[in-house]
Every structure is written in structure tokens, then in C-alpha cells.
Amino acid sequence: xxxxxxxxxxxxxxxxxxxxxxxxxxxxxxxxxxxxxxxxxxxxxxxxxxxxxxxxxxxxxxxxxxxxxxxxxxxxxxxxxxxxxxxxxxxxxxxxxxxxxxxxxxxxxxxxxxxxxxxxxxxxxxxxxxxxxxxxxxxxxxxxxxxxxxxxxxxxxxxxxxxxxx
Numbered sequence: 001x002x003x004x005x006x007x008x009x010x011x012x013x014x015x016x017x018x019x020x021x022x023x024x025x026x027x028x029x030x031x032x033x034x035x036x037x038x039x040x041x042x043x044x045x046x047x048x049x050x051x052x053x054x055x056x057x058x059x060x061x062x063x064x065x066x067x068x069x070x071x072x073x074x075x076x077x078x079x080x081x082x083x084x085x086x087x088x089x090x091x092x093x094x095x096x097x098x099x100x101x102x103x104x105x106x107x108x109x110x111x112x113x114x115x116x117x118x119x120x121x122x123x124x125x126x127x128x129x130x131x132x133x134x135x136x137x138x139x140x141x142x143x144x145x146x147x148x149x150x151x152x153x154x155x156x157x158x159x160x161x162x163x164x165x166x
Contacts, residue, residue, distance in 0.1 A: 063138070063145035067161035074137050074146045074159030078126065083112065085137060086120035087146070087159075094140040098123055100150075101134040135159060 010016045070089075076098070077084040085098060095114040098121075102108035114121035130152050137146040137159050146159035 061163055063142060064147075064162045065165050067144035067146055068163060068165040070144060072144060072146060072161065074148075076135060076137075076148065076150075076157040076159060078155050081124070081126060083123040083125065084117060084119055084121070085114060085123065087137065095121055096140060097138050099136040099138060101136055103132055103134060 072087060072089070074085060074087045077086075083098065085096075087096065095116070098112040098114055100110040100112065110125075112123035112125050114123050116122070132152065133150040135148045135150055135157055139145070145161070147162045148157045148159040150157050
């Protein structure tokens with residue numbers, strides 16, 4: 001028997017390509033991860049202005065404390081094609097703003113403008129989608145803030161200050 005020389009060029013060997021592609025993909029993924037970590041990306045789920053000091057993020061809780069001092073609470077009802085918002089005791093005549101804060105990606109956040117309604121405030125819009133939302137009802141001047149959490153399927157959401165002042 002004669003044995004033929006079946007030596008193929010390295011370009012035709014799939015194992016050689018794996019030895020090139022896997023390390024190259026690892027290097028590319030490493031640079032991409034480094035870029036994500038160093039950039040100002042839209043994954044910060046807190047829409048407040050945040051002051052970063054060393055490794056600590058500091059935000060003002062003053063609007064939450066003011067809402068607690070005023071004894072404010074709220075309720076959001078999902079009424080088909082619109083949202084009904086009620087603040088107790090009355091929040092005044094200037095419409096607050098209802099913010100829908102996406103729990104992960106702040107580029108998906110939405111703001112609903114409220115208009116007067118005999119039962120409180122009304123927003124033309126719904127909480128479409130199969131995702132949860134952090135709801136924030138903020139005074140027009142930013143002096144107080146109420147928060148709550150919407151889960152898909154909820155028809156009513158309770159809004160309260162995130163801190164209590166005693």
C-alpha cells in the first residue's frame with residue numbers, strides 16, 4: 001500500500017480557523033465590554049439628576065420628604081384608553097407630571113401630560129406592553145414626588161412618598 005501525502009493548506013483546516021476566530025472574538029467582546037462600562041449609557045434606571053462622588057451616587061430626597069410632610073398619597077386607575085390620577089389631599093391647580101420609568105433602560109422612559117378631570121387628573125395614554133413600570137408623579141415645580149410600581153395586569157396603582165418623615 002502506498003500512502004498519499006494528504007497535507008492540506010492550513011486555510012482549509014477548520015480547526016485552524018477556530019484557533020483564530022475564538023481568540024479574535026474574545027478580544028472584540030472584551031473591548032465592547034470595556035466600552036459599555038466606561039460610557040454614559042442609557043441603562044441607568046434612575047431618571048433623577050445624580051451627583052457621583054467617588055463610588056457613591058447621591059440624589060436629593062427632598063421631594064419625597066416634602067410629599068411625606070404634606071401627607072400626600074395618590075392612586076392611578078387604568079381606564080381603557082386613558083389613565084386617571086388622583087392625589088389626596090389636593091395637589092393644587094397645576095398639573096403634575098406622570099413619569100413611566102422603565103426598570104432597566106432609561107431610553108424607554110415616558111412622560112404623560114395630565115389634564116384636569118372631575119375625578120382628578122387624566123392622561124391620554126396607556127401602559128402598553130408586557131413590562132413593569134416604576135410610576136412617578138412629580139409636581140410641576142418639582143417640590144414633591146410620589147412613587148409606585150405597575151405590574152402588567154394591574155388596574156390600580158397606589159402612589160406614596162418613598163420616604164416617611166416623622
